[in-house]
Structure formats: structure tokens, C-alpha cells
Amino acid sequence: MKPENPDAQSAAPLLPELRSPETQCPPGGASVSGAVFNVSTSMIGAGIMSIPATLKVLGVIPGFILILIVALSVEITVEFLLRYTNSGKAVTYGGLMAESFGKIGSVALQVCVMVTNLGAMIIYLIIIGDVLSGNQSEGTLHLGVLQEWFGIQWWNSRSCALLFVMLFILLPFLLLRSIESLKHASALSILLAVLFVAICSAMAIHAAWEGKTERLRLVPDFANGVSFFDLFTTIPVFATSFGCHVNIHPVRAELNRPSEMSSAVRISLLLCVFIYFAVGFFGYLLFGDSIMADMLVNFDQSSDSVIGSLLNDTVRLSYAIHLMMVFPVMNFSLRANVDELFFPRKPILATDTFRFISITSILLAFIYVVAVAIPNIWYFFQFMGTTTVMCLMFIFPSAIILRDVHGISRRRDKIVAVSVIILAVGTSLTAISSNVYSYISKK
Numbered sequence: 001m002k003p004e005n006p007d008a009q010s011a012a013p014l015l016p017e018l019r020s021p022e023t024q025c026p027p028g029g030a031s032v033s034g035a036v037f038n039v040s041t042s043m044i045g046a047g048i049m050s051i052p053a054t055l056k057v058l059g060v061i062p063g064f065i066l067i068l069i070v071a072l073s074v075e076i077t078v079e080f081l082l083r084y085t086n087s088g089k090a091v092t093y094g095g096l097m098a099e100s101f102g103k104i105g106s107v108a109l110q111v112c113v114m115v116t117n118l119g120a121m122i123i124y125l126i127i128i129g130d131v132l133s134g135n136q137s138e139g140t141l142h143l144g145v146l147q148e149w150f151g152i153q154w155w156n157s158r159s160c161a162l163l164f165v166m167l168f169i170l171l172p173f174l175l176l177r178s179i180e181s182l183k184h185a186s187a188l189s190i191l192l193a194v195l196f197v198a199i200c201s202a203m204a205i206h207a208a209w210e211g212k213t214e215r216l217r218l219v220p221d222f223a224n225g226v227s228f229f230d231l232f233t234t235i236p237v238f239a240t241s242f243g244c245h246v247n248i249h250p251v252r253a254e255l256n257r258p259s260e261m262s263s264a265v266r267i268s269l270l271l272c273v274f275i276y277f278a279v280g281f282f283g284y285l286l287f288g289d290s291i292m293a294d295m296l297v298n299f300d301q302s303s304d305s306v307i308g309s310l311l312n313d314t315v316r317l318s319y320a321i322h323l324m325m326v327f328p329v330m331n332f333s334l335r336a337n338v339d340e341l342f343f344p345r346k347p348i349l350a351t352d353t354f355r356f357i358s359i360t361s362i363l364l365a366f367i368y369v370v371a372v373a374i375p376n377i378w379y380f381f382q383f384m385g386t387t388t389v390m391c392l393m394f395i396f397p398s399a400i401i402l403r404d405v406h407g408i409s410r411r412r413d414k415i416v417a418v419s420v421i422i423l424a425v426g427t428s429l430t431a432i433s434s435n436v437y438s439y440i441s442k443k
């Protein structure tokens with residue numbers, strides 16, 4: 001007998017497998033390729049630009065090893081979630097938390113998802129604004145692509161450019177009811193990420209051919225300012241870059257054969273490992289120790305040749321469009337969690353047009369206002385990587401295994417779960433302490 005939790009019955013699913021006829025997938029259900037694109041898109045976001053800077057701290061070899069370790073940890077914790085989904089009645093992440101920990105568990109998950117996704121989407125919009133309309137940082141004016149091409153005009157200011165992007169590019173995608181409908185946008189985002197890798201690789205190889213690159217460090221340089229605790233600050237960057245757990249269940253719900261979800265996740269992880277290491281290696285090779293925490297800033301520079309300027313603008317625009325395609329996927333799980341938190345007993349969100357449009361519009365307006373008002377929230381991005389992201393990716397899935405309400409966890413699973421929690425908590429505390437100490441020492 002599997003023990004039942006009465007609290008689980010009161011938790012409304014984030015995305016039930018039963019949908020109204022108007023929102024059902026095409027006959028045959030969603031494809032594995034569509035699942036791969038959507039899962040990969042939920043991973044490859046703003047964090048990709050910070051990976052080259054992590055190799056500057058770690059060195060190339062430890063950096064590659066850490067990418068593999070984080071990817072393996074993600075594969076393990078996703079399998080935890082899928083195994084319990086297949087064993088119980090819950091078909092969502094929130095439902096799993098409700099089964100194991102009652103209402104407190106589901107609310108904790110919803111809060112973490114909202115903080116993480118809202119923060120990520122605000123950052124995406126800030127970066128898009130920087131690319132199109134520039135930014136002023138520490139007294140230095142960085143022109144955007146539109147300003148470089150047409151001069152500084154009222155219509156290419158940050159507020160106007162972002163408003164145009166929100167209304168005419170993002171909103172049509174946000175109004176789609178099925179995440180499977182986003183597979184083409186996700187495929188385009190992956191293609192743009194590959195294009196970005198290709199351009200960086202070509203520029204790095206060309207610079208190496210002309211002898212303009214610096215020697216890469218294969219291991220951490222402890223002799224020149226890198227401390228042992230600095231190494232832990234890189235882990236949240238990788239954790240944020242591989243975060244896909246909140247979109248696992250929405251994508252799985254639309255698959256014709258849910259059992260194929262594990263294969264889709266593994267393919268996505270392999271694709272992301274390749275993209276991340278390629279971006280990290282060639283980005284570090286191209287800019288050396290001058291690499292910034294956000295590598296996109298390194299491309300915000302004038303070039304002596306027309307081809308060089310064209311490549312710089314292509315890199316920046318391709319990344320901005322990539323984020324525009326990632327934005328709707330992140331919004332899908334955010335909107336579902338907001339709806340479940342505030343309307344737990346209402347009909348399915350996709351069948352209530354007024355509520356669907358209202359929640360979408362309110363979230364979009366809030367993200368727009370914050371992105372225009374706040375020029376830089378990278379400290380908030382680091383905070384997410386050490387707190388809410390760690391909970392969603394490692395702590396919550398492992399806690400479900402340890403709670404074991406269905407009695408299916410093996411001894412080995414519980415040992416792995418305990419190890420994952422210890423490493424996640426230890427890494428988070430060390431990274432937070434290191435960032436606080438670094439911030440105070442600069443005062």
C-alpha cells in the first residue's frame with residue numbers, strides 16, 4: 001500500500017495532463033525533438049555569458065569537469081522527479097511537493113519558481129535593452145546597436161525599444177496556450193546559441209592564428225589572487241545555466257509517450273554541455289583575463305574593420321533574439337505557478353481566457369517596469385543561483401526521495417540524495433559568504 005497524503009489532494013496541478021479540446025496537442029502528441037528543444041531552451045539563458053569568466057577562475061580542466069558534474073547532478077535529480085511522477089498521482093512538480101510535504105511544500109516550490117523565473121526574465125529584458133539601446137555603467141556610455149546604426153533618437157531609447165519588443169515580439173508567444181507550440185521558437189533559440197558559439201569559435205581561432213590570444217590557464221592560479229573559496233562562487237553560475245526542473249512536467253505532459261522524457265533530458269544535457277564548454281573555452285581564449293562577468297560587454301566595442309563591427313553586432317543581436325525566444329518558455333512555468341498559488345480551486349488556466357490574459361498581462365507589465373527602472377541586477381542573479389535555484393534543482397528533488405511517501409527509494413538513492421543536499425547547501429553558504437566578504441572588502 002502506498003501511503004496517501006490528504007494535503008496532496010487539495011493541490012491543483014501546475015499543468016494537468018487533461019486539457020480542453022481547444023488546447024490539446026495535435027494527434028500523436030508532442031515529439032521528442034520538440035521536448036529536447038524546449039528543455040534545452042529553458043537551460044540556455046543568460047547564464048551562458050558568465051561561463052567564460054568561470055574558466056578564468058577555475059582554469060580550463062577543472063571548468064570542464066565541473067560542467068560534467070553539474071550536468072550529471074541535474075540528470076540524477078530530474079530522474080528523482082520523474083520516478084515519483086510515474087509512481088504517484090501527481091503530474092507536476094508542485095504536486096510532488098504537496099504529496100511529500102503538504103501545502104507548505106507546494107507553496108515553497110511556487111515561491112522559488114516565481115522568484116527564479118521573474119528574476120531571470122527581468123535580467124533577459126535588461127540584456128535585450130542593453131543590446132538595442134545601450135547602457136551607462138560607472139560613467140561610461142555603451143551604445144546599443146540601434147543607436148550605433150541610427151544615432152541616439154527618442155524611439156530607440158530603452159523604454160521605447162523594450163515596449164516594442166514586449167508588444168510585437170514577446171506577447172504573441174506568451175499568448176500561446178501549449179508549451180509544445182513554442183517548439184519552433186525554442187529550436188530557433190538553440191540555433192542562435194549554436195551560431196553564437198560558431199562566431200566566437202571563428203573569432204578566437206582567427207585571433208590565435210594572428211597571435212593575439214593570451215595563454216590559457218589549465219588550473220586555478222592561486223598565486224595571483226584566486227582563493228580556494230572563489231572556486232565555489234562558480235558553481236551557482238553552472239547551476240543556474242542547467243536549471244530546467246520547473247519545465248520538466250509541462251513538457252512531459254504533452255509528450256505522446258511520457259516515458260521518453262528521460263531520453264529528451266539526456267539529449268538536452270549533452271547538447272548544453274557541448275555549447276557551454278565551447279562558449280567558455282573560446283570566449284576565454286578570445287578575451288583572456290579581460291573577460292567580463294557578462295561576456296556580452298566584451299563585444300560592446302568599436303572595431304577597426306567593417307567585418308569586425310559586423311561580427312560584434314551579429315553576436316549581440318543573435319544573443320538578444322535568443323533571449324527573446326527563451327523568455328516565453330520561462331514565462332510558461334511562471335504563469336502556471338502564479339495561477340496555482342492564487343487560484344488553487346479555479347478551473348484550468350488554459351480554459352479560462354480572461355484569467356489567462358490577465359495574469360499574462362500583469363506579469364509582463366511588472367517585468368517591463370522593473371527592467372526599465374533597474375539598469376543592473378546581476379547581484380540578484382547571483383543570489384538566485386545560490387538560493388532558489390539550488391532549492392529547485394537539488395534540494396527539493398532530493399528531499400522528495402528522502403521523504404519517500406511511495407516507499408520506492410532505494411538505499412543508494414537516499415545516500416545520493418543526502419550527498420546532493422550537503423553539497424548544495426555547503427556550496428550555497430560558501431558562495432554567499434565569499435560574495436559578501438568580497439563586497440565588504442571593496443568598501
